[in-house]
Structures are given as C-alpha cells and as structure tokens.
Amino acid sequence: MTGWNVLATSLEGQRDTLLSLLRRFGRFRRAGYRNVVVGRVDDVPAVLDGVRDALASDPFLPSVLAKLLPIERTVRIEPRTAVATLVDAAEPFLDRLAGGSFFVRLERRGLKGQLHTPTLEREVAEPIWRALERRGATPRVDFADPDSILVIETVGEEAGLAVLGRALRRDYPFIKVR
Template identity: 30%
Template structure:
C-alpha cells in the first residue's frame, strides 16, 4: 500500500464511483479492506474545502461516501509497541492545540484484528495525553459529550494517521463522522 493522508469509506456498491470521484483530488489507492480507499492529497486544507464544495454541489457524494478523514501525521509500524511509541511521538505535535481543552481519542482500525484493541489503545493514548498536558500545567478534561477537540487515529493495515479535529471543523465538515 502506498503512502496516504486521507482514509475514505465508501457505501456498499460505491467503490467504482468513489474511486472515480476521488481521483480529481490526488492519488487514490485500493486497500485490502472492504469499501475502504486511501488518498494522497497535496494540501489537506485545500482538499477539505474542495471536497465540501463538491459534496454540496453533487448529490452523488452523499450516496457514495460514508466517511472521509484526512490525517495530519502518519507512520508505518509492525508491532503494537511500535504503534504506541510512534503515536505518542505524533501526539507531541498536538499538545499546544489541546491545552486547557476537553478532548477524547477515537481509533478506527482496519487490520491488526485481535492484536490492536481500539478501545484499549484509545484509553492508553488518552492517558498519555492527560499526563503530558498535566506536566505542562495545561489542565484538560476527557469527555465524550461534544469535546472541544477529538484526536482521531486511523489505522489501515500497517500504517496509521493522526489528526486533531476541533468542534468548529467537525461541524463544518459533516463527512468526517468521528463519533
């Protein structure tokens, strides 16, 4: 699988149309997972706005795409330990944006069935965030009820991508569907 920075879930029987529609934004790749495509775009912010405009103008987007998630930081890994270590390194970049804000961590996993347990890893990363923010005297609050930010972790086979989504962006881009 090639490098990607967007994970896309398409509706049942939407694979061909999804692949075609996404090709205008960048390099689209199939994955070994049903109804999951990956995309490499040049500029995530530009992609978000362009996709939103196209979705509003073309009703087919709502029928084809279930979930579209760009990822700001990505990495490859082979083991659970490597995943945890690299995810914690990526999280460091998000700490300034998370200070004094409520949050939670979401993991969407495709692959590593029985090896990576999404809820367990989300809890571990949430605890790590809490610890790091406390060390910086940047009090925070874990909440699942409309948090200020959501740290999203997408796993596709042996590659992961992380992104941070403030409430305003979650409202602006309905295709994110984080919860």
C-alpha cells in the same frame, strides 16, 4: 502509497465509485480494506472545500461517501510497540489538545487479534493526559462535544493521526468520528 493525508470511507459496496469520484482532488487508491480509500492531496483545506461543494452539486458523491478525514501524520506501527509509536506521533499535537476538552478515537483496520481498540485508545490517552498535565494544562475528556478529537485511523500497519477541532467538524459535516 505511504504518507497519505486523506482517508475516506464509502457506503457499503461503493468504494470503487468513491475512488473514481475522489480522483479529481488528488491521488487516491484502495486501502486494502472494504470501503476504505486513502489519498495524497496537495492542499487538504482546498480538498475539504471541494468535497463540501461537490456534496451540494454532484448527484453521485452524496450517495457513496460515508466520511472523509484529513490526516496530519502517518506512522508505521507494530503490535508490540503500537502504544509507544502512537504516543510519540501524537506529541506534536499536544499544544492543540491542551486548550480544552478532547478524547482519543481509534478506528482499527487490520491487526485483528493483535490490537484491541478500546484498550489501545486508553493506553494512548493516558500518557497524553500526563504530558498535558506536565505542561500545566488541566485536561478534560468530553465524548459528547469535545473541543478536539485525536483520531487515529489504522490501515494495516500504517496509522494516520489528526486533531479534529470542533469548528472543522462543524464546517465539514462529512468529517465524522464514531
């Protein structure tokens, strides 16, 4: 499934249960990594509302869902060009990052030994920072309570990106970033 727009993780060993519970919201499948599923849904905001409601009423979902993230864009990555690909993929998000504090968070699954997560986070953040400065913005990094988080979730050679604003994270507590 290319073009997934939701990524979810289960609590340890609960992936298949999570998969069955999420199928009411869209087309979900195993992502090839332990406790990870990806999905394609027609209406992401409606799914976020539906998951929030289900967490309050469904006896099973709270015991299996670790996190669920909306994904705004997916791209194919290769180790040698990953930074350039991710920086290009993040360009449409610059206006949303320009207005306040932010940080870049990468959750890597796959490409072990080929991509180093902290290094990649820095190498993606630096050109974004410079691009924001060129636009006249004064970028600020805040890891404690940022206005926005640019998340990059890799699943093998695919990466999903999204900007998670403070209000979104507050309104949907299952949208979690480490």
